[in-house]
Amino acid sequence: MKRRDFITTAALVSGSGFFLNSCQLVDTRKVFKKTKKIKELNADIVVIGGGIGGCATALAACRNHQRVILVEETDWIGGQFSQQGVPPDEHPWIESYGAPASYREFRNKVRAYYTRNYPLTEEALMCKYFNPGNGSVSRLCHEPKIALFVLYEMFAPYISNKSLLILTEHKIKKAEVNGDNLVAVEIEDVNQNESIYLSAPYFVDATERGDVLPLSGTEYITGSESKSQTKEMHASQIADPENNQAFTVCFAMDYQSEGNYVIDKPKDYTFWHDYIPDLIPAWSGRLLDLSYPHPATLKPTTLGFNPEGIATGEALNLWKYRRIIDKNNFLSNTYKGDISIVNWPQNDYLLGNLIDVSENESKKHIDAAKQLNLSLLYWLQTEVPRPDGGAGWKGLRLRKDIMGTEDGMAKYPYIRESRRIKAVFTVLEEHVGAENRKLVSDELEAADFYDSVGIGYYHIDLHPSFRGNNNIDMPSLPFQIPLGALLPQRINNLLPANKNIGTTHITNGCYRLHPVEWSIGEAVGLLISFARAKKVLPRTIREQPNLLMEFQEWIQKQGIELKWKKNK
Numbered sequence: 382m383k384r385r386d387f388i389t390t391a392a393l394v395s396g397s398g399f400f401l402n403s404c405q406l407v408d409t410r411k412v413f414k415k416t417k418k419i420k421e422l423n424a425d426i427v428v429i430g431g432g433i434g435g436c437a438t439a440l441a442a443c444r445n446h447q448r449v450i451l452v453e454e455t456d457w458i459g460g461q462f463s464q465q466g467v468p469p470d471e472h473p474w475i476e477s478y479g480a481p482a483s484y485r486e487f488r489n490k491v492r493a494y495y496t497r498n499y500p501l502t503e504e505a506l507m508c509k510y511f512n513p514g515n516g517s518v519s520r521l522c523h524e525p526k527i528a529l530f531v532l533y534e535m536f537a538p539y540i541s542n543k544s545l546l547i548l549t550e551h552k553i554k555k556a557e558v559n560g561d562n563l564v565a566v567e568i569e570d571v572n573q574n575e576s577i578y579l580s581a582p583y584f585v586d587a588t589e590r591g592d593v594l595p596l597s598g599t600e601y602i603t604g605s606e607s608k609s610q611t612k613e614m615h616a617s618q619i620a621d622p623e624n625n626q627a628f629t630v631c632f633a634m635d636y637q638s639e640g641n642y643v644i645d646k647p648k649d650y651t652f653w654h655d656y657i658p659d660l661i662p663a664w665s666g667r668l669l670d671l672s673y674p675h676p677a678t679l680k681p682t683t684l685g686f687n688p689e690g691i692a693t694g695e696a697l698n699l700w701k702y703r704r705i706i707d708k709n710n711f712l713s714n715t716y717k718g719d720i721s722i723v724n725w726p727q728n729d730y731l732l733g734n735l736i737d738v739s740e741n742e743s744k745k746h747i748d749a750a751k752q753l754n755l756s757l758l759y760w761l762q763t764e765v766p767r768p769d770g771g772a773g774w775k776g777l778r779l780r781k782d783i784m785g786t787e788d789g790m791a792k793y794p795y796i797r798e799s800r801r802i803k804a805v806f807t808v809l810e811e812h813v814g815a816e817n818r819k820l821v822s823d824e825l826e827a828a829d830f831y832d833s834v835g836i837g838y839y840h841i842d843l844h845p846s847f848r849g850n851n852n853i854d855m856p857s858l859p860f861q862i863p864l865g866a867l868l869p870q871r872i873n874n875l876l877p878a879n880k881n882i883g884t885t886h887i888t889n890g891c892y893r894l895h896p897v898e899w900s901i902g903e904a905v906g907l908l909i910s911f912a913r914a915k916k917v918l919p920r921t922i923r924e925q926p927n928l929l930m931e932f933q934e935w936i937q938k939q940g941i942e943l944k945w946k947k948n949k
Contacts, residue, residue, distance in 0.1 A: 419567070420577045424450040424546070426909055427566065427581040429553050432460020433895055434878035434902030435587030436532055440483060441906025441939075443539040447913070450579055451545065452568055454552045455792045457785065460589065460879075461895055462528035464792040466631035466722055466784055468703050469519045469895040472838035472859070476510055476520060479836060479859070480896045481903050482940025490531045491523050500712040514705035514720070517697070522705045524720075524783060525791075551577070553588075556596040563597050563875045583909045584875045587902060589793065590736055591800030591881035599872045600803040603736050604848075605886035613810035613887050614817040615841075615853055624848040624886065625736050626797040627729035630750040630790050633705070633783035634758065636688035636718040642778040643762045644755065653756035658731055660851040669760045671696075673726045676842070676854035684726075686765055688719065688774055699725055705783075720780060724795065727757050734847045735796060751790050797844055797880070797893060804883025805920065806832075806865025813888055814841055815856035825858065826945075832864035832923050833943040834904040834936065837897035841890040857891045859945040862900055864923045867908065873918055876909065878902040900941075907936050 426442050428435045431453025439451045451458070461467040472479055475488075492511050495501065505511055516522030539545035548568065554576065555567040565580040586593035594601040606613070607620040617624065647653075658664040665674045665681040675682040685693025688700045690709075700721050708716035730753055733746030763773040781789035810817040812828035819825065837860060843853040866883035867876055878901055880893045891897075911932050912919045922928045933943060 420575075421580070422450060422546070422577060423580045424448040425581060425913065426450075426583045426585060426906075427579045428452065428585040428587055428878070429566065429568075429593050430454075430460075430585075430587030430589065430879060431458035431547070431549065432464075432587055432589060432879060433462060433898040434905075435460070435585065436536075437481075437483065437899045437902030438585050438587060438878045438906040439539075439545060440535060441903045442910055443536075443544050444939075445907065445910035447544070447906075447910055449539075449545050450581070451547045452551050452553065452579070453547070453549045454571065454588075456549045457525075457529050457792055458547065458549065459525070459528045459532050460793075461795065461898070463525040463532075465795045466525045466633065466791040467724055467795050467895075468514070468516055468522040468705060468722060470839060471519055471521070471894070471896055474838075475896065478942060478946060479838060481835065481900055481942070483903060484896055484899045485940075487531060487535065487899075488521055490534060491521060491527055494527050494531060495523070500715050501710060502712060505710040511710075513707070513710060514703075515701070515707040515710065516704040516721075517701055518703050522703060522722075524705050526783075526785065548577070553592055553596060556593065556598075558597055558872075561871050561873050563593075563872060566593070566596075582874060582913065585878050585905055585909075586875060586881055587878040588881075589796045589799060589879060591802075591877070591879070593875065594800045594802065594881065595737070597872065597875055599869050599875055601800040601881070602803060603800050604798075605846075605850075611807075611809055611885050611887075613885060614814065614820075615810060615855070615887055616885070617850075621848055622737075623734055624846050624850065625734055626844045626846050627731050628735055628750065628797060629724055629729055629795045630747060630754055631722055631724045631728075631784075631795055632754050632758070632790050633720060633722050633780040634777050635706075635716075635720045635780050636700075636774065637776045637778055638689065638718065639776065640778065641775045643773075643775050644759055644779065647752055647755040647759055649749070649752040650756045650759055653753050654760065658845060660731075660845055660849050662851050664845075664851065668727055669757060670727075671765065674851060676852040679851055686761070687768060688721070688777060690719065691768070693768075718776070720783065722783075723754070723757065725757075728754050729844055730794075731845055731847060735794065736798070736800060747794055750794065751788065754790060798886070798889055799880040801881050801885075801889065802869045802877050802883055804866050805868040805870055805923070806863050807883040807885060808860075808863065808866050808888045808892065809885060810841070810887045813857045813860040813891060815858050818858060827858035827860040829944075830861045830863035830865075832929060833861040833933070834864045834867070834908070834941065835862040835900035836860065836942050836945055837862060837892065837894075837900055838945075839891045839894045839897065841887060843887070843890040853887070853890065860891065861944065862892075862897070862904060864904070864908070864929075867901065867905060868920050868923065873920070876905045876919065878905045903941065904936070907939065907941070908932070911935060
C-alpha cells in the first residue's frame with residue numbers, strides 16, 4: 382500500500398504541538414467510504430469559507446509563510462463585501478484607527494481602483510476619503526465586484542508562488558476527527574459532484590453559518606441564551622436555540638428616469654403586500670411600507686424614498702442609505718442614474734431559519750426571501766407613495782450584473798447569526814454593552830481583556846428574529862477581541878473566523894460587522910502561524926503569560942491594534 386493512501390496523524394500535527402502516537406494511522410479510503418478515486422491535497426492551514434474572515438485569515442497566514450487552501454461555496458470570495466452585496470458597516474474612527482493595517486490597505490485599494498479605472502470628477506479625485514456611492518451607511522460604499530478584484534489583487538503574490546490555492550464553488554461535506562483533533566475534511570464541487578480530500582495541521586471555520594462545527598463534533602450554541610445562563614441585561618428569560626436573527630438576500634437596482642422597467646407581478650406578491658410581521662413588541666404595520674419601528678425605540682418611524690436624489694426631509698432616504706454609485710462622482714453621462722443596494726427593514730426575511738436545518742429547508746426559505754425582494758421591487762415600481770402625490774417609480778431597474786447572478790439576487794444570503802463555538806471565554810453584554818457595563822464598572826469603557834488580539838466597534842444591533850423578537854438595538858462601547866473567544870473548549874486545531882466565535886446572541890450583535898470579522902480572521906491567521914513556529918497549541922499561548930506577551934508584541938508589529946486610544 383502506497384504511503385499517500387495514509388495520513389500519519391503525528392506527521393500532520395507535530396509541527397503544531399500535537400504529539401500523538403506515530404502508529405495512529407488513518408486510511409483515507411476508509412474514512413469517507415470512498416467508492417471512487419478522490420483527489421487529495423494538503424496544506425498548513427485549510428480555511429473553509431471565503432468570506433471576509435476567511436480571506437483575512439489566508440492573507441495573514443500567507444504573509445507569514447504558511448501554505449493555505451481557501452475553500453469557498455460560491456464563485457466569489459469576499460463574503461459580505463461581494464457575494465452578499467453588503468456595503469461595509471463601520472465605526473466613526475475607521476479612517477484613522479480601529480482596524481488592522483491590512484483592512485486599511487484593502488479600503489485604500491478599493492478607492493485606488495476607482496481612481497485608476499473610472500472617469501471621476503475633479504472633486505471626487507481630490508476627495509481624501511472618496512466614497513463611490515456616498516451612501517449614508519458607510520464612508521466607503523462600493524460595488525461588490527470591486528471588493529472581489531481587490532482581494533484577488535492582494536492574494537496575487539501568494540497565488541503566484543503557490544502558497545495559496547483558492548477553490549471556489551466547493552462546499553464541505555464531511556470531516557474526520559481523531560480524538561480532539563480534526564484530521565481532514567472532504568469538500569465537494571457544487572457543480573460536478575466531485576470530491577477533494579483536504580488534510581492539514583490546522584483548520585479554520587470561516588463559513589457564514591459555522592458549517593464545520595457540527596461536522597467535526599465541535600461543541601456549539603445557536604440562538605439566544607437565557608438570562609439565568611449569561612446574566613445579561615437584555616437576554617431572554619428562556620433559552621431558545623432557534624431564536625436567530627432575520628437574514629436578508631440583498632439586490633441592486635438603478636434608476637432611469639425615462640425608462641419603464643416594471644417587472645411582472647411576482648407570484649407571491651399578494652402575500653408579501655399584505656404581510657405584517659408577527660413580533661413582540663409589535664411591528665408598526667405592513668412590512669412593505671415606509672413606516673417601521675425605529676430599532677432603538679421601537680416607535681413608528683417614517684422613512685423616505687426618492688431615487689432622483691431629492692431630499693426627503695428628516696426621513697432617511699432609503700435610496701441613499703446603501704447607494705454604491707452616486708452618478709455625481711463621475712464625469713457627465715458616465716451614469717444616467719445612481720445604483721443602490723437594497724438591504725432594508727423591508728426585506729429582512731422572518732419566516733424561516735437557516736441554522737441547523739436541511740438543505741431543502743434552507744433553499745425553500747432563501748427562495749421565499751427572493752420572492753420578498755421581487756415583491757418589494759414591484760411595490761417600489763408601482764405603489765410606493767411619491768412626493769408629487771403619485772405612486773411608484775417605474776424607472777427603477779433590477780441590476781443583475783451588479784450581483785453577478787441570473788436572478789439579480791446576491792449570490793449568498795446575508796446571515797447575521799451563526800452557530801457559535803462553546804469557547805474558552807465568552808464575551809457577555811456586561812463586557813461591551815454600555816448600559817450593562819455601568820452595573821459592573823465605574824469607568825464607562827468596555828472590559829479590558831488581557832488576551833486582546835484586536836479591537837472593533839459597532840452598536841449592539843439585533844434585527845428581528847425568526848422566533849418573534851423585534852429589534853434589539855442599544856449602545857455598546859469600543860471593545861477588544863479576546864483570544865479566549867477564538868478557542869473552542871475542546872477541539873485543538875479548529876478555529877473560528879466569522880460570526881462563530883465565543884459571543885452570545887446579544888454580543889454577536891456588535892461582533893458581526895465587516896471590520897470586526899476581518900480582525901477576527903487576521904488574528905486567527907496570525908495565531909496559527911505563531912503556534913506553528915513555536916510548536917505549541919493555540920490555547921497554550923493564552924495560558925502562558927510570556928508566550929502571550931510575545932505573541933501580542935509580534936502581532937502589533939504586523940499592524941494589529943490591541944487597545945482603543947483614549948479620548949477618541
